[in-house]
Amino acid sequence: MEPQVRMADLQRSSAPAFWVALKKNRVAYAFVLPALIVVGIVIIYPLLEVVITSFQRYNLLEVLTKGSSYIGMSNYVEILKDPEFWHSLWITTIFTAACVSLTIGAGLAIALLLNLEFPGYKVLSVAILLPWVMPRVASSILWKWIYDDQFGILNYLLSLLGVEDMSTFAWLAHSSSALWAVIIVVVWQSFPFIAVTLLAALQSISIEIYEAAKIDGASPWQRLRFITLPLLRNILGVLTVISTIWDFKAFDQMWVMTEGGPAGGTMILGIHTWMNAFAYLRMGRASALAVIMLLLVSAVTLIYLKLFNRGEE
């Protein structure tokens, strides 16, 4: 099994080639069809609905009595004029950048450690999956307790370490510490998947390459820099894209722990969109926000793909 997905394959597909492939692999596509139908019903159809709603004035307070009406780009214009949107986009950018880099960094470090195959590494590589396996909402509630100013174990541990000033510090009551507190939770929840995937990729690199490098006198750092990382390039690219998408549209952890507070200080786009939909009941505006989020994520993904493909040929 080749665990590496070729980034280039994700990108290259021109229309005629697609039809040729379709004819050639008729049976294969027939097997994929049921899955495609399900995807169509649960993803494509709702997505189209969101796009359509985003061009409407669709206010839940009015929709039963007055219905909805098309208002062109108004929702988009209003969003771009709204300082809260830009504030929210800024926070989301910090949040995503921090989550992705820390997740990939931690995942890579753990994978490299586990790849040393020390005694007990197999047990450990299963154990690190635990945070990822736990339901996100449940573990977020758990973390909220860890951060609790009065009863939290974090402050207790800090006071044991002699950091007396922190013994009643309210982690979630300050905008920046609340943001970082949630970032840590997201990283904690998502690094196992990255680590396990990278470990699988690491183990597929043949030992001979390393041995040859060793004979040539390459230091461990050089082996990492010039053998391991280049060979992990593709999988790292895919993982970065996936993480970016996940973290950009984060909602549950932030909702459980801060609800976008204090005073709007952790209002990431996911929560901003939810607020428009279910607090202000502006479904049209919320849909437009969702479309904007989709476009932003797609743009970032395309940039990544370009970056990772460059120099590969």
Next chain:
Amino acid sequence: MIKRRTILLVLLSIALLTGLTIQAANQTLEVWIMQTGNPAGAEKMFAELNKEFTKAHRGVKVNVSWIPWTGAQQKFLTSIVGGMAPDLAELGTTWNPDFAAMGALEDLGPYVKKWGQGADLLPALVESATYEEKLYGIPWYAGNRSVYYRKDWFAKEGIKEFPTTWEGFVEVAKRLTKDTDGDGKIDQYGFSVNGASQHEFMPMIWRNGGEIAINTDKGWKATIDTPEAREALQKFADLYLTYGVSQEGSITWNVLSSRKAFETGTQAMIIDVAPLVPKFLANPNLKDNFAVAPVPYFKEPASFIGGSNMVMFTQSKRKTLAWEYLELLMTAKYQMAWADAVSFFPGRVSLLGDPKFSDDPYLSVFTGQMKDGRVYPANPQWGQIENARVLLKMMQQIMMGKMTVEEATTEAAKTMNIIFGYSED
């Protein structure tokens, strides 16, 4: 061969037909009730009610679903828009105008007129259920808030009586905020200013003779930026900002956090609802050590009356039946049974005179404040203001020191007016 097939066909059609007739007689009334603090008691009361109702209505079934408060409004909204609303439901009073404005609720005025008991319904909750002069809900139960305090700690400090003035309250809160184990850190707080829970700080505006919003001829207008409102919020926030009687983290505390602090013995006073009385009486650490008092006020007594109304949805296909169910639910028998189960007050004024409410040393404190009961502005936009956490954001900005009371109330009033659709010209 043919014979057998005919018999089969006949049997099949009989089965189908009986199935159909049974279905026709079997009407199911869908009722959504919010989850309570006493699930067993609540379920027992509804089991009894449903038994009595189905006995009188042959072939009718009642299906009661218990809806968690968290996310309930979203559940209602999506089910209404999706055409899946129940026949009857309990609605939090502040949501009633929203759903009425949506056109989702049945005007209950004609039903109440025929019923003839309209005058007995709790006025504050009738206000919350009224939208454009029509009644879209029946006050089912009501609740307000009082101060719970540690009378053993009061005694230890030599404080004889619970203060009735604000200055007295501040003084007591300061005396009860202390370092009890001598490690140089405060471990007992007087009172917490909860930044994520508006029912404690908003009524302070009424208690200072102010209003939250008023209905003008140009529509609803925010008045939280008036001097009375600002002064009230300033005095309340000063408990946190100036006197330090409130935990640092209380910026993000809600009523559950302060309740926890009271239960674990780290806080002397909380403002909270009546169902805590039986809960605290069952708690061996608290049962002899707590008492209840009216909330101190600045200029005039006032208390926020929350609670729930019963509403009927326009989508219901069994309106007569649904109303008959409501009538039974509103009888004194089930009103008192429900009050017993959930420790709130009945929605009928005549029942508030019951000795259960006027003689009980704890409940009587709550009952006494019911007469000064107020509700939040009853308009369809209020729910948006609450859900968008406009007022919480205002309080948190004040507590975090990011804004003065003046700046924060100006900003919040601006946001509220946008949501109300109010403009000066």
